[in-house]
Amino acid sequence: MLKGYWIVHVDITEQEQFKKYVTANADALKKYGAKFLARAGQYTVPEGSARTRNTIVEFPSYQAAVDCWNSSEYQAALKHRLSASEIDLVIVEGYDGPQPA
Numbered sequence: 001m002l003k004g005y006w007i008v009h010v011d012i013t014e015q016e017q018f019k020k021y022v023t024a025n026a027d028a029l030k031k032y033g034a035k036f037l038a039r040a041g042q043y044t045v046p047e048g049s050a051r052t053r054n055t056i057v058e059f060p061s062y063q064a065a066v067d068c069w070n071s072s073e074y075q076a077a078l079k080h081r082l083s084a085s086e087i088d089l090v091i092v093e094g095y096d097g098p099q100p101a
Contacts, residue, residue: 003094004065009051017084024077032068062093
């Protein structure tokens with residue numbers, strides 16, 4: 001089974017409200033087996049554009065990643081984030097095919 005990922009790019013507009021979102025989303029992320037691979041660390045933009053905060057969240061499967069976003073727990077947490085940030089979030093399926101040699 002291929003893993004699933006949230007690729008998230010965020011501009012935070014209300015820091016205190018965003019902190020409430022981070023606290024509130026922990027239950028949903030834990031329930032669906034999420035693991036942070038990158039979380040607001042240093043970044044470089046060699047092409048295109050970016051937001052000020054970038055996160056990659058790994059899930060045990062693509063379906064778990066979708067189910068987490070759609071869960072009642074996450075949707076409740078999301079209410080804290082909507083007024084506190086601008087975001088691009090993509091849910092993608094992992095890849096297990098050929099790699100560069």
